[in-house]
Amino acid sequence: MPPSLIDLPPETLLAIAGYLGSAIDYIHLSRSHRSIGHKLQDRNVLVSTIQRVARYSKECASVTSDQMSPMDALLCIYGRRQALSEARPASALVLGDGQSFLYQQGLLAYVRDDLIRILDVHNACRTEGVIYTSLIGTQLLGVDCKDSEVEMLHLQDRMLTLIYHAETPTFGWASWILVIDIAQSERLSLTVDPWTSEDLVVRNNREYVCIIAPTGSSANGRHRKWVCRVWNIDRLPARPATLQIPELTINEVGQALVFEVYDGFLYAISTQSSRQMEEPEWVSHYTCFRFPLSNPDRSTIESIKIWRRHHREGPINDLWTDLQLVRDESTGELIIIEARKEWTEGSSTQRRTWYHQRLPAVFSDPSDTDNKDQNMMDFNYQDNTAAISQPEIRSSSSTMTDDSPYLFIVPPEKNETGHCRLPCNTHAEYSPNVSSSSTVGSLLLAKSKYRTYISTAAAFVDLIVDDRQASSLTAWAQHLRLRIGSRKEASPLDEHGILHQHSVHLHSRQAIEGSELRYEDKGIHLWPPIDAPAVLQDLLNSSTSHCVSGDANESISKSPGDVTAVVDERSMIYLVKGRNAAENEKGKLVLINFDEYIQFWHDTWVPDFMNLYGHEQNHTNIVPEPNAQILTTRIHDSGGIDIDKSEDGDTDSDHDGSDHLSECQEEKTFQPADEVNDLFWCEEFDDDEPVGLHWYQEQMALWADFKEGFCFT
DSSP: OOOOGGGSOHHHHHHHHTTOOSHHHHHHHHTSOHHHHHHTTOHHHHHHHHHHHOTTSHHHHHHHTTSSOHHHHHHHHHHHHHHHHTTOOSEEEEEEEESEEEEETTEEEEEETTEEEEEETTTTOSEEEEEEGGGHIIIIIOOOOSEEEEEEEEEETTEEEEEEEEEETTTEEEEEEEEEETTTOOEEEEEOOSSOOTTOEEEEOSSEEEEEEEEEEOTTSSSEEEEEEEEEGGGTTSOOEEEEETTOOOOOBTTTEEEEEETTEEEEEESOOOTTOOOGGGEEEEEEEEEETTSOOGGGOEEEEEEEEEGGGOOEEEEEEEEEEEEOTTTOOEEEEEEEEEOGGGOSSOEEEEEEEEOOSSOOOTTOOSSHHHHHHHHHOOOTTSOOOOOEEEETTSSOOTTSOOOOOOOTTOOGGGOOOOGGGEEESSOTTSOTTSTTOOOOGGGEEEEEEEGGGTEEEEEEEEOOOOTTOOSOSSEEEEEEEEEEEOOSBOTTSOBOOOOBOTTTOOBOTTTTOOEEEEEEEEESOTTOOHHHHHHHHOSSSSOOOOOHHHHTTOOOOOEEEEEOSSEEEEEEOOTTOOTTOOEEEEEEEOOTTOOOOBTTBOOEEOOOSSSOOOGGGSOOOTTOEEESSOBOTTSSSOBOOOTTSOOSSOOOOOSSOOTTSOEEEOOOTTSOOTTSOOOOOOTTSOOOOOSEEEEEOHHHHHOOEEEOO
């Protein structure tokens, strides 16, 4: 009998596992055989694997703080990535209703009449923080208000920024920008100057708030410029530092321009430059700027140019262009992700592709001008076997004005064909051998409600309106569906069983990292199925709750109205309103959850199980009695790490029968659901104060009142 993996010593097997590059590989290896699965439960190897594949994830932070076992964390990472890439949600439910919402870092804030309700979605909280906007003027600003309006601008690092418009007896209509620290209960008010609030962009961290508006002008006064105003939260109400960002055109944020705050820096990425900027050799670049929020000054602005594309690659359909700046969950690097729909190579067919470019960890030093030219050449040139993902660098502290043409330093030997892309930096919507007119159909812009790319799952996510109708589906003529396409790493062996080799740099003869990787398309998945039950279609499409499907003759024209959505690595939340709904009309907030560890149900309500994936209900969705002992690791009878365990603790497998729970199967106690989650702060009233309505309170979450949802796993 030839030797196999199960014959390897545990030390050798753990060493092999230590080199695996993804949670998927680790879980699949553990499930290849029962004995291998038991050997791979070593805590040190599990922690090392999590830190390698998802160092910047919430699971890794939970393991570090001993709030989650390493095995649970790895299973959670594996499960949510697989579920999202294959469009297999774990649950869907109604979170509430409202006029507008923000969703960031697992925190949901939504406007409902004169309230702003704040829910921690990732922790499935049963309580919500509630802000009474009608009391903001009197209790926070100290002004009497006849009428008021509120508009949420940004939510980040548990800080909510909003514009508060109020009609006062003295000044008439006035405006304030309020920054509410949800975590620390601090109330901060920033007065809005007379500059326009229509195009405001707000970014912040826990220490600084940056408000960006297109209120500046170029040296000749012909073009508008972006102006940043930065407040230090600890030094309020000091005047803000004002800084004008050079060479950025006024583009739509999210399409050709993006602002983000990472690691104390404000980053600005644009696909276009000022009109006076010249692009030699018919190439296009990303224009990138950053400056530290702690020192917003023109001398501290660092700029960088990263090659984007050649014009000869074909025209671009700008209506489909989307731009993101995200952090890699594994390495912490910042990645530019751009979606472009192009007529490539003279083709008459448009193809959508997602392009990735990594930002360098260190930008140019504004004070270092001696080695700047050499650095630009080193970063700028590679031969035809390489992908030009490295940038051209210069400092903005030079004497060039805003309207000066940008002068590139181009090595003499560089030519237009010197730029190539690695497979890891491009993700096409369809494989080269798949036509866009396949059974899943090409996506029309009018049918697309939302589009984004989730790098952790290597998947693009579209929320579309589908007018295809099954015979059993009579209520909705048009219905919302998820359209997700993903890919995975292919075998490292070629068709001859030989390892793919790295490409080598022409001059340095060094291997190019990532050039050996190959990818396999996993196809495009649509959810829910076309013949999904009508009750699920009502939940996903109706703009009101407690909707019951009507007669086909009466509701054949039913279709969702306005839809706004946000997706992160764990879930999608969207707000659906009725057709031709007014701006202040309420719609329904729907959560589509891909993380089975996020469970909203409790001891008084468990959502109905809906078998969409052809299997029985998973026991993890059954809520145990209070104080019941549960195992955090699920076990499947197929072997490996996950073996199905019955309620009384017996297994059908040939387990060693030890009563000792491994570190991966920590004994925990189920907490009763009526315990209040102490996430949100609520100011207590003094005994001497008259009891009255406070501007901030904590109340029962609306989802616990609506009780509308389904679980699928």
